[in-house]
Amino acid sequence: MEGLTWSAKKANGPQAAVPEPKNSQTDQKSPNTMRPVDSTTGRSPACLGPSLHVKGDITGTEDLLVDGSIEGMIQLDERKVTVGPAAKLTADIDARDVVVYGCVQGNVHATGRIEIKKGGSVIGNLRTAQIMIDDGADFKGSIEIDRGGTKETDKDTLSRTASGGAVG
Numbered sequence: 001m002e003g004l005t006w007s008a009k010k011a012n013g014p015q016a017a018v019p020e021p022k023n024s025q026t027d028q029k030s031p032n033t034m035r036p037v038d039s040t041t042g043r044s045p046a047c048l049g050p051s052l053h054v055k056g057d058i059t060g061t062e063d064l065l066v067d068g069s070i071e072g073m074i075q076l077d078e079r080k081v082t083v084g085p086a087a088k089l090t091a092d093i094d095a096r097d098v099v100v101y102g103c104v105q106g107n108v109h110a111t112g113r114i115e116i117k118k119g120g121s122v123i124g125n126l127r128t129a130q131i132m133i134d135d136g137a138d139f140k141g142s143i144e145i146d147r148g149g150t151k152e153t154d155k156d157t158l159s160r161t162a163s164g165g166a167v168g
Contacts (some may be wrong), residue, residue: 052088067102078111085119092124100137111146 046065052068055097067084087102100120110128117134127144
């Protein structure tokens with residue numbers, strides 16, 4: 001099922017009409033027409049399953065859930081990248097939001113927020129407006145707080161989240 005979701009990214013017509021049950025609301029719109037970029041926000045993310053390995057760059061205009069392995073670069077401007085618990089990435093990531101449950105070796109840039117969850121690991125430099133590192137997460141690298149990344153960021157939240165919780 002994950003492979004269908006992944007290929008639906010570039011397809012219109014019959015493949016786009018094969019939803020997961022939670023996608024049934026978006027398919028009622030008009031599955032046989034091209035959707036504008038803004039209409040992808042209601043859809044579930046594209047998925048890269050645990051048995052898949054990608055060597056190369058990934059770009060796009062929708063959210064991405066990675067449970068496989070990637071060597072290269074992920075560039076999803078204004079979208080969210082979730083690194084699942086089984087994922088092993090040797091990649092630089094550039095996105096709006098990045099949530100890490102698995103392992104990332106590479107630099108991560110988010111215009112919004114980076115979260116490293118319990119059990120997650122990042123070896124590389126982070127640049128973001130907001131950072132959250134849970135207890136039990138591993139991080140090795142530097143953090144640069146980029147206040148120009150988001151317009152709605154509260155300065156108190158930045159200083160509080162940047163100073164908390166780096167686990168070595």
